[in-house]
Amino acid sequence: MHGFANPARFLRIARWLTPLCLLAGLVVTAVALGWGLFVAPAERLQGETVRIIYLHVPTAWLGMAGWMGIAGASFAEIVWRHPLAAIAARACAVPGAVFTAVCLITGSIWGRPAWGTWWVWDGRLTSMLVLLFLYLAWIALAQASRESGREQSIVPAIFGLLGAVNIPIIHYSVIWWQSQHQPPSITLGKSAIAGPFLAPLFAALVGFSLIFAGVVLARMRAILAEQQAEARLRRKGLEIA
């Protein structure tokens, strides 16, 4: 793990892994969503609207996984000072925020026919909305640190670690409080979802996860290239001076 924190080694691997993750992710996601839309059956009570599950659940998981990525990278940044850790945290923030927003919007669209309302202020929905605000605040904080020339600041990393408190709150919100949202359908080792729904859901989760990984790698490469270009320009400026 520590060996991959070397930027040159990371770039050697990321050069072929980025397009591979993105292409495989797009193909697997297209197959999974086609399967969910046209092959998987309608559900007995919810009817056709259950097909939103193939978008809503993977984006919810990846919204939470994105913040766990920020928290893990922040921990590595604070403890081991890995050169790539802060870059990895920055790279996780945008896809995490996008997937959290997609989860909230698709959930709201699903809520209208299923619950008769677009939104309720219950524990699950509210804690997920808080996660989106945490992402936006983290992105603004990281950007402000960069623009003020304090790229080595550990303030975003501390915020990333503290924000992880929200993840178990999201997970247990449907158990701790009365909620419109259903309790966890899939837990370690067992599932309350029948096979014909579970197979395309699993395929969608794999596909979206590959897309997430590909976007994180692409953003890490972009941030690294920007830093290398800026460092080179600074060195040249110093040489001329």
Add this chain to the structure above:
Amino acid sequence: MREALDPWTFVTAAYLVGVGSTLAMVAWSWLAMRRAEKRRDAVRRR
């Protein structure tokens, strides 16, 4: 009394939002990466 809602309207809207956002994010990330790496290579050649 329950409203008569067309479920496919909601399914289509959800898929448009989900697929559209994902594709836009993939395209933006890929183009931003290519642009940044081109700039770095140009700076190195100077």
